[in-house]
Amino acid sequence: MSNLELAKKLVELVGGKENVEKATNCMTRLRLTVKDASIVKGEEIKGCEGVMGYIVDGTSLQIVLGPGKAKKVADICTDELGLPKVKSGTDNWEDNKASMKSIQKQSPFKKAIRTIADIFIPLIPAIIAAGLFNGLTSLITTLQGQGVLAADGFWQVTQLIFGLIGSGFLGYFAIYTGINSAKQFGATEALGGMIGAMSIAANIVPISTFFGLYNEEQPLNSILTTGKGGIIGVIVGVWILAKVEKYVRKHVPDVLDLIVTPFVSLLVTGLIFVFAIMPVAGYFSDGLVAVLSIIINSANPVVSVISGYLLSALFLPMVLLGLHHGLIPIYAIQLEALGGVTLFPVLAMAGAGQVGASIAIYLKAKRTGNNRLQKVITGALPAGFLGVGEPLIYGVTLPMFKPFITAGLGAGFGGAYVMLTHVMANSWGPSGLVAIPIMKPDSMLNFFIGLVISYVAGFIITQFTIKEKDVANA
Structure with a gap:
């Protein structure tokens, strides 16, 4: 199914253009605000080819499509199919009443988290790009100081340009x-x-x-x-x-x-x-x-190990509830106060635990002949390695539930290691292999080791916990 066909199908299933008040996207999700959530065909949306997950919160719909695809489908919805990019006004009092009731059902905490998400989600591409440029700038500067790269000429210009681009946002x-x-x-x-x-x-x-x-x-x-x-x-x-x-x-x-x-x-x-x-x-x-x-930053290794394990292991439920966006101000505070972010590298291990658990499930699916699950994992794993865990969460581990738990338990071991070694990042962004350049030069290796530990631990715990019959019936 092409992106255009998928966009048309999704608009039809949410009740048509007339039922949509706002259409936008984040890194992996098409986000729609609808007037009447009761006419949305959620089960059919879940079954659409290309849809990896579906989350409902009142009149707010989040359709997980994966990195890149979410942006393309959202652009088609707004530019070609005419869905509004901003919330349109309503003249019907019943619509206004329904909208107000929907808002009233949300707790103040949830509304605050959603507001924070709406403020920072549009900034994520710039945050990632700036972090990468600053990370590469730090790496070049370090290698120049060690005499590996020349301090003038090409590398001097490259370091200055990369630093200029990175500071153009974070500054x-x-x-x-x-x-x-x-x-x-x-x-x-x-x-x-x-x-x-x-x-x-x-x-x-x-x-x-x-x-x-x-x-x-x-x-x-x-x-x-x-x-x-x-x-x-x-x-x-x-x-x-x-x-x-x-x-x-x-x-x-x-x-x-x-x-x-x-x-x-x-x-x-x-x-x-x-x-x-x-x-x-x-x-x-x-x-x-x-x-x-x-x-x-505790000097006590026991505190570091325990806190690192718990933070990484419990991060996936926060992602599931959408509460992870509330951590962005904390990242920013650390960046301003410390010149780097130490919380992000620890939490980034959660996605690596998903990868390890999904590989274990893939092998069991292959042995039991579950071709559908193999296909889903094959499509979602590359994104998982690149730090986008939602396709694996909503397409693989969460529907089976037990692997969702084992992935978190495995991720905790990587988080403990990263916390123990005081890994620090220049910024925050995707949490997988592509995050390595975002790390401070002296933290890159330990961050990579943490990812590997999470991969392996997530795989082992899932391998010995999940039964093949559970995979065969998934």
């Missing part, structure tokens, strides 16, 4: 976060970007010094300094901006809106942001880093 991460936060909260996107830019602007230091909030001896311990509060502060600041902007716009005459609304909104929000949100969010971020350091 201004707060601005991108501000823009996307504005999209979610209903503020003007450019103003949201300005809030993000304020957080990293040089003028923060003299302002902080003037009010006695700056610690010249230890700048990072200042109550207020550049970058204080990180992206958590930016998200909160833009949320307040949205409230202020809507209030001002409501009370300003139309003829003055273009001038007065952005000026007043930024002035009010800027003062609150600089003198309240940044310091408070900064204390929260510093506290979070301190707590994580006790667990992740």
Whole structure:
């Protein structure tokens, strides 16, 4: 089935174009928001060729298609089949009522996680690319320092260009976060970007010094300094901006809106942001880093092994519930405070456990003649090795359930090793072999060893736990 045929089939099964309010995608999923979830034919969607999984949360549908394919199908849905990219308005009061009831069914925690996901999912390609370029920059710099590569000429230019590209995103991460936060909260996107830019602007230091909030001896311990509060502060600041902007716009005459609304909104929000949100969010971020350091950077090997095992083993259920997107602010906080991310490499082992478990299931499927399962695993394994585990989760291990558990148990061993060896990444992204260049140069080998340990442990535990009759009937 071609991507066009699949897109047409999926639109038909979700109730047609008229039932879709928004269509978008993440790395592996086509994400649809529908008006009436009761008319969606979920079982038929699951059975479609090319569909690896299907998740429903109220009126939000997530159809797992795999990396690359999800983007292509989403583009066909919006560009060729006319599905809206943004949520369209409804004039029917029954539709509005149904939509409100759907929102009310979600817990505040789930809504917060979904908002975080919607802010950062569009940034994932840039995060991955920037991490790879920064990782390669660090590797070239290290090899130049060791005399393996020349410090001038071709390698000097390459190192400078790679560093330029990598810093073009991560250096201004707060601005991108501000823009996307504005999209979610209903503020003007450019103003949201300005809030993000304020957080990293040089003028923060003299302002902080003037009010006695700056610690010249230890700048990072200042109550207020550049970058204080990180992206958590930016998200909160833009949320307040949205409230202020809507209030001002409501009370300003139309003829003055273009001038007065952005000026007043930024002035009010800027003062609150600089003198309240940044310091408070900064204390929260510093506290979070301190707590994580006790667990992740512990000098006690027993603590490292236990925490690494548990974090890796329990990460897959978080992915299943969509809660893993809530970890992105933590990654960003670590990157800002430590110059790297130590939590991501540990959690990345979860996908490797999936790979090992799936290989074990494939061999059993081959012995029992389950051709369907062999075909699914063959199609999903390459993505698994590249760090995209959802095709394996929703196409193989989760439907059988027991392998979903054994994969997590196997991943824990790789996580324990990675935690014990203090692996650190330049960024975060896919969690498989392609993540090796994202690691700090001195962490690349240990990250790879961790992956291998997770592959092997996931395979062994699944091999001795799952019976062939369970595979034959899957």
